[in-house]
Amino acid sequence: MIDFEEIRKQIAIKHNVLLDKDDPILVTITINEIVLSRYLDLVTERYSDASRDLTIALLHQQEESKRIAEKIITEASDYVSNQVRQSVEESILEASKNLKQQSLGNNIASSNYYAQKAEKKATLATIMAVVSTVVAVVALVVVALN
Numbered sequence: 001m002i003d004f005e006e007i008r009k010q011i012a013i014k015h016n017v018l019l020d021k022d023d024p025i026l027v028t029i030t031i032n033e034i035v036l037s038r039y040l041d042l043v044t045e046r047y048s049d050a051s052r053d054l055t056i057a058l059l060h061q062q063e064e065s066k067r068i069a070e071k072i073i074t075e076a077s078d079y080v081s082n083q084v085r086q087s088v089e090e091s092i093l094e095a096s097k098n099l100k101q102q103s104l105g106n107n108i109a110s111s112n113y114y115a116q117k118a119e120k121k122a123t124l125a126t127i128m129a130v131v132s133t134v135v136a137v138v139a140l141v142v143v144a145l146n
Contacts, residue, residue: 002033069143077136084129091121 004026008019019025095118 002029004029066143070140073136073139073143077132077139080132080136081129084125084132087128088122088125091118091125094118095121 004021007026007029008021012018095114098114098118
């Protein structure tokens with residue numbers, strides 16, 4: 001609330017003018033206080049609305065980001081799995097061809113060499129598949145926790 005006595009005192013000190021208690025300028029001060037108070041209420045209300053809208057938008061964006069990240073990680077893990085599967089299939093096919101060639105030539109030593117080579121490639125492909133699966137699961141857990 002406005003202290004009119006303090007206003008009258010300050011005007012008397014600074015301007016050598018004595019205001020009556022019912023001076024019209026004091027009415028203007030009261031009107032100004034009412035207008036400013038209503039404006040402040042309106043600004044506060046709009047600020048609250050804007051803050052609430054911004055919070056909702058941020059939450060929506062966070063959920064959308066999680067959804068997109070999950071999609072990217074899933075597609076990446078599918079791609080890696082397909083590449084590993086293709087590599088395993090190619091290794092098995094190559095080993096099979098080599099074994100057939102060796103069995104036709106009755107070369108047991110070469111046959112064992114190619115069988116071991118195929119086995120190593122199959123093992124490597126299996127390890128790659130396991131690693132890619134673990135990476136995909138860890139990535140999904142990280143996205144889910146965020």
